[in-house]
Amino acid sequence: GQSLEQPSEVTAVEGAIVQINCTYQTSGFYGLSWYQQHDGGAPTFLSYNALDGLEETGRFSSFLSRSDSYGYLLLQELQMKDSASYFCAVRGFRDSARQLTFGSGTQLTVLP
Amino acid sequence: DGGITQSPKYLFRKEGQNVTLSCEQNLNHDAMYWYRQDPGQGLRLIYYSQIVNDFQKGDIAEGYSVSREKKESFPLTVTSAQKNPTAFYLCASSLGQGTNEKLFFGSGTQLSVL
Numbered sequence: 755g756q757s758l759e760q761p762s763e764v765t766a767v768e769g770a771i772v773q774i775n776c777t778y779q780t781s782g783f784y785g786l787s788w789y790q791q792h793d794g795g796a797p798t799f800l801s802y803n804a805l806d807g808l809e810e811t812g813r814f815s816s817f818l819s820r821s822d823s824y825g826y827l828l829l830q831e832l833q834m835k836d837s838a839s840y841f842c843a844v845r846g847f848r849d850s851a852r853q854l855t856f857g858s859g860t861q862l863t864v865l866p
Numbered sequence: 867d868g869g870i871t872q873s874p875k876y877l878f879r880k881e882g883q884n885v886t887l888s889c890e891q892n893l894n895h896d897a898m899y900w901y902r903q904d905p906g907q908g909l910r911l912i913y914y915s916q917i918v919n920d921f922q923k924g925d926i927a928e929g930y931s932v933s934r935e936k937k938e939s940f941p942l943t944v945t946s947a948q949k950n951p952t953a954f955y956l957c958a959s960s961l962g963q964g965t966n967e968k969l970f971f972g973s974g975t976q977l978s979v980l
Contacts, residue, residue, distance in 0.1 A: 799969065
């Protein structure tokens with residue numbers, strides 16, 4: 755089956771850097787994605803890694819190590835608006851289809 | 867503007883009642899999905915559809931039903947067989963079930979039991 759683990763909560767101050775880790779187990783691997791969700795809102799796509807290494811998009815970066823079944827989301831220059839839940843999601847092969855499984859989410863609180 | 871529209875935003879169900887959640891997209895996406903989210907939890911897949919007139923069960927399909935008669939629409943019915951329906955329901959779409967597509971989500975429907 756597929757499973758993911760990520761910390762349930764992370765707290766940091768404005769302007770700081772925070773890293774949210776994600777480890778996964780999957781049958782077949784097609785990529786690791788990250789989504790952001792504000793309270794009561796829709797998840798929005800942040801990044802996708804299919805190959806090892808770092809992908810940078812503005813203040814956000816995402817890293818993947820396929821050999822370690824591990825990835826992380828790095829948020830720099832934290833702003834108050836970054837307070838949200840962050841979900842990692844892995845696409846693996848299950849039931850004859852490439853299915854996306856989400857982690858339970860990490861609640862990030864940014865303090866002034 | 868292109869996007870995914872879910873309605874209603876809030877829905878209340880009485881015991882023994884079936885209710886239907888609407889999901890419409892104008893992104894011309896082939897694949898559509900329904901997820902359930904419980905407080906403080908991740909998203910769990912209920913049903914997904916890769917093309918019109920075809921759909922597959924996800925991890926928690928029991929007590930739910932769907933149809934995909936049009937590319938734009940993927941309604942979810944929560945039947946009376948679903949004994950714990952209170953949750954936040956999210957509809958999503960993507961270009962296709964490729965390996966690197968991203969999901970676009972609607973704003974969700976909060977379903978509660980009276």
